[in-house]
Amino acid sequence: MKKLINHVDSVLTESLQGFATAHANIVTLDSAGRFVQRRHLKAGKVALISGGGSGHEPLHTGFIGHGMLDAACPGQVFTSPTPDQMLAAAEAVDTGTGVLFIVKNYSGDMMNFQMAADMLDRPHATVIVNDDVAVENSTYTTGRRGVAGTLLVERIVGAAAERGMGLADLKALGDAVNKNTASMGVALSSCTVPAAGSPTFHISDDEMEVGVGIHGEPGRRRVKLGSADEIAAELTGAALRDLELRSGQEVFLLVNGFGGTPLMELYVMVNAAHKVLEGSGVKAVRHLTGSYVTSLEMAGCSITICAADQPTLELWDSPLHTAALRWGM
Amino acid sequence: MKKLINHVDSVLTESLQGFATAHANIVTLDSAGRFVQRRHLKAGKVALISGGGSGHEPLHTGFIGHGMLDAACPGQVFTSPTPDQMLAAAEAVDTGTGVLFIVKNYSGDMMNFQMAADMLDRPHATVIVNDDVAVENSTYTTGRRGVAGTLLVERIVGAAAERGMGLADLKALGDAVNKNTASMGVALSSCTVPAAGSPTFHISDDEMEVGVGIHGEPGRRRVKLGSADEIAAELTGAALRDLELRSGQEVFLLVNGFGGTPLMELYVMVNAAHKVLEGSGVKAVRHLTGSYVTSLEMAGCSITICAADQPTLELWDSPLHTAALRWGM
Numbered sequence: 264m265k266k267l268i269n270h271v272d273s274v275l276t277e278s279l280q281g282f283a284t285a286h287a288n289i290v291t292l293d294s295a296g297r298f299v300q301r302r303h304l305k306a307g308k309v310a311l312i313s314g315g316g317s318g319h320e321p322l323h324t325g326f327i328g329h330g331m332l333d334a335a336c337p338g339q340v341f342t343s344p345t346p347d348q349m350l351a352a353a354e355a356v357d358t359g360t361g362v363l364f365i366v367k368n369y370s371g372d373m374m375n376f377q378m379a380a381d382m383l384d385r386p387h388a389t390v391i392v393n394d395d396v397a398v399e400n401s402t403y404t405t406g407r408r409g410v411a412g413t414l415l416v417e418r419i420v421g422a423a424a425e426r427g428m429g430l431a432d433l434k435a436l437g438d439a440v441n442k443n444t445a446s447m448g449v450a451l452s453s454c455t456v457p458a459a460g461s462p463t464f465h466i467s468d469d470e471m472e473v474g475v476g477i478h479g480e481p482g483r484r485r486v487k488l489g490s491a492d493e494i495a496a497e498l499t500g501a502a503l504r505d506l507e508l509r510s511g512q513e514v515f516l517l518v519n520g521f522g523g524t525p526l527m528e529l530y531v532m533v534n535a536a537h538k539v540l541e542g543s544g545v546k547a548v549r550h551l552t553g554s555y556v557t558s559l560e561m562a563g564c565s566i567t568i569c570a571a572d573q574p575t576l577e578l579w580d581s582p583l584h585t586a587a588l589r590w591g592m
Numbered sequence: 593m594k595k596l597i598n599h600v601d602s603v604l605t606e607s608l609q610g611f612a613t614a615h616a617n618i619v620t621l622d623s624a625g626r627f628v629q630r631r632h633l634k635a636g637k638v639a640l641i642s643g644g645g646s647g648h649e650p651l652h653t654g655f656i657g658h659g660m661l662d663a664a665c666p667g668q669v670f671t672s673p674t675p676d677q678m679l680a681a682a683e684a685v686d687t688g689t690g691v692l693f694i695v696k697n698y699s700g701d702m703m704n705f706q707m708a709a710d711m712l713d714r715p716h717a718t719v720i721v722n723d724d725v726a727v728e729n730s731t732y733t734t735g736r737r738g739v740a741g742t743l744l745v746e747r748i749v750g751a752a753a754e755r756g757m758g759l760a761d762l763k764a765l766g767d768a769v770n771k772n773t774a775s776m777g778v779a780l781s782s783c784t785v786p787a788a789g790s791p792t793f794h795i796s797d798d799e800m801e802v803g804v805g806i807h808g809e810p811g812r813r814r815v816k817l818g819s820a821d822e823i824a825a826e827l828t829g830a831a832l833r834d835l836e837l838r839s840g841q842e843v844f845l846l847v848n849g850f851g852g853t854p855l856m857e858l859y860v861m862v863n864a865a866h867k868v869l870e871g872s873g874v875k876a877v878r879h880l881t882g883s884y885v886t887s888l889e890m891a892g893c894s895i896t897i898c899a900a901d902q903p904t905l906e907l908w909d910s911p912l913h914t915a916a917l918r919w920g921m
Contacts, residue, residue: 265780265797267857267893269819269864277820278856281863285845285879320855340856451594468594490598491606516614523852525888526649527607527669528596534610535598550614554883559854562889564596589919 264460271457275317275339282324286586289328297344298352299324300334309424309433310334310356312349313365313417315372316341318456319477322413322556325587331421332365332585340456340559341478343371349379353387361386361430365417365437367409368393388430390437392416394444394567396505397474397482410477411519411556411567412444418588422578440569445502448482448565449494450475452523454558473497477521477558477565491528495535498566503543506570510544515569515579520554523562529553536566549579555587593789600786604646604668611653615915618657626673627681628653629663638753638762639663639685641678642694642746644701645670647785648806651742651885654916660750661694661914669785669888670807672700678708682716690715690759694746694766696738697722717759719766721745723773723896725834726803726811739806740848740885740896741773747917751907769898774831777811777894778823779804781852783887802826806850806887806894820857824864827895832872835899839873844898844908849883852891858882865895878908884916 268274276296283292283299290299298314313323314336323335334352338344353362362383366376368391380387394412401408420437428436450472453462463479466472471489474482489497508514518533520526529552540547548571556565571579582591597603605625612621612628619628627643642652643665652664663681667673682691691712695705697720709716723741730737749766757765779801782791792808795801800818803811818826837843847862849855858881869876877900885894900908911920 265800265817265891267780267820267823267853267861269821269860274856274860277863278859281859281861281866281881284866285847285859285862285881318854318856320859325855451596471594488594491596492598494596518614522854523889524596525647525851525886526654526883527603527647527888530607530610530614530649531598531603532596532610533614534606537610537613552610552614554855557854559856560852560891562594590921592920 264455266457268457274457275337279337289584289586293351297348298334298336299327300352300356301327304333304356304358306358307360308358308427309360309430310358310362311365311421311424312352312356312362314344314349315367316343318559319557321587326414326417326585328585329592330425330581330583331417340458343369343375346375346378346382349376350382353383353385357385363430363433364389365420366391367413368406369403369408370405371403386430388434390416390420390434390441392441394441394446396445396501397447401476402480403478408476410446410448411517411565412446412569414555415444415515415517415567415569416440419575419578422581440575443506443570444567445505446565446567447498447501448475448521448563449473449498450479450521450561450563451488452562453479454561475563477556479558479561491531491535495532495566496539499536499539499568502566502568503545506568508545508570513546513548513571515549515571516547517551517567519556519565519567521561521563522554522557523560524564526553529564532564549576593784595786597786603786604666608666618913618915622680626677627663627665628656629681629685630656633662633685633687635687636689637687637756638689638759639687639691640694640750640753641681641685641691643673643678644696645672647888648886650916655743655746655914657914658921659754659910659912660746669787672704675704675707675711678705679711682712682714686714692759692762693718695720696742697735698732698737699734700732715759717763719745719749719763719770721770723770723775725774725830726776730805731809732807737805739775739777740846740894741775741898743884744773744844744846744896744898745769748904748907751910769904772835772899773896774834775894775896776827776830777804777892778802778827779808779850779890779892780817781891782808783890804892806885808887808890820860820864824861824895825868828865828868828897831895831897832874835897837874837899842875842877842900844878844900845876846880846896848885848894848896850890850892851883851886852889853893855882858893861893878905
């Protein structure tokens with residue numbers, strides 16, 4: 264295992280400390296390391312909290328700030344955070360207007376966020392993200408997995424919360440964005456969890472895992488490596504079929520790297536995805552391209568399509584100030 | 593070779609097309625593919641042009657836009673662009689106020705930018721970036737290499753150009769920022785150039801290349817993999833010694849991933865670098881952490897230190913709108 268670390272046991276702590284130091288104008292790190300929170304809370308705003316296993320950076324800590332999350336609870340690498348982390352985060356960032364949890368659909372996360380919600384003596388609701396159309400049920404999941412589409416839910420709901428939307432409406436908006444979002448990914452290499460010390464899975468030099476999960480979980484099939492055009496056709500096609508979009512529909516297009524794929528290749532995939540979208544009469548009107556929801560150093564990418572309308576586009580475009588995404592301020 | 597591509601020969605073209613499509617609000621791609629330029633030119637502003645071999649994305653195309661570059665000329669992967677690319681770019685983006693070339697110190701780039709400058713019938717000047725303190729002379733270089741510090745030069749000079757600074761002053765500012773900037777990197781794995789099809793160099797499972805170049809060129813030494821703290825001490829220490837900073841000096845700290853290293857590890861390196869800076873009485877007042885000047889999918893990182901003062905901090909903080917970096921607008 265070749266990694267830029269000191270000790271396997273301290274990777275998360277040291278990484279969070281580095282993150283909090285580098286972005287001290289945006290976030291603070293809880294003294295016990297249980298959560299990262301927005302430095303400047305906004306009174307009267309519903310608090311948005313997400314979290315999950317680490318190793319997907321910048322998700323979720325990189326999305327804390329104006330127009331997105333109020334707190335994120337990082338578990339160890341690919342391991343759910345504990346209910347006490349979410350409870351502590353909720354108590355730290357709720358200004359009395361309630362808490363919205365945004366949870367990726369994995370069994371551990373679901374159970375622990377549910378336990379936290381049950382114990383929380385404040386108004387709260389939960390949006391579950393399950394945008395991965397690759398497989399129904401999976402290694403760590405009952406039902407579909409939550410993957411890169413989580414970013415879109417966090418952003419659009421975060422922008423609405425910033426504008427003062429109430430808890431029930433935010434929950435409804437988050438559910439609607441999730442329903443309008445579909446993703447699928449492909450892996451060309453495995454990743455190595457520091458505590459494990461060896462690759463999560465084996466893949467041959469000429470193979471790819473189509474429909475891979477963001478922890479390296481198996482997807483739909485293991486086949487010979489295809490061309491960018493073939494891969495884009497399969498990933499984009501699966502997302503489009505799931506969403507059943509009408510011709511002329513405007514969409515957000517997120518081409519997301521898993522960590523080990525150069526940006527140069529991600530833009531080849533953008534170009535390839537565009538050909539598929541054009542062939543379907545669908546128009547990408549907002550683009551996000553980069554490694555935003557990662558699986559450590561796994562090579563590969565996912566394609567996420569989210570149906571856009573005027574309200575969601577306006578929310579997307581509104582001011583945003585996080586470590587990983589920033590515009591308008 | 594496992595890459596998300598269609599054909600080795602079309603990687604660059606397709607990637608540029610994807611880039612131009614995704615960022616159509618910021619850039620346009622020359623119809624012959626020779627350069628990418630800022631969509632909305634600003635009359636009376638000195639035009640900033642950079643370029644170099646591809647494979648370092650988001651450098652340089654990702655830094656085109658308000659507050660940074662006006663055009664970038666991408667060569668094939670790790671191959672210098674040709675003089676006609678720079679000439680065409682200069683003719684496209686010069687609004688009559690002159691052209692400043694920002695060139696990383698590699699023999700091919702130096703020769704071709706010089707040829708373009710000699711042929712250019714417009715006021716022009718050139719800033720040469722050579723921030724890599726690892727080695728004097730190298731595989732592709734006479735003198736020190738230009739690496740991640742290029743980003744700082746492009747940003748600070750770009751901000752000054754946006755404010756209306758003239759050509760001679762921009763040249764002097766760029767030279768000063770370059771002189772105040774020092775970088776050094778480490779590689780844990782090689783990268784694979786698509787046209788070559790096999791790794792650029794071999795490195796054992798327990799080794800690292802200290803002082804590596806951004807094309808995988810040899811650095812100072814090949815040694816056993818060290819801890820994050822040890823690596824940060826060597827890289828940061830080398831940069832600090834080069835700059836001979838006084839205690840109390842404020843600096844920009846850029847922890848730059850080479851493409852295959854997870855963000856989680858880069859923040860471990862931020863944390864480690866901070867300990868070294870504190871020990872030297874130097875204070876990082878601006879941070880940039882991410883894979884900005886890459887070597888395709890190479891694992892590893894570089895650390896760049898740039899001495900800051902009030903004018904450069906103000907320029908850094910001024911509005912910026914590029915594909916890869918954006919704030920204040």
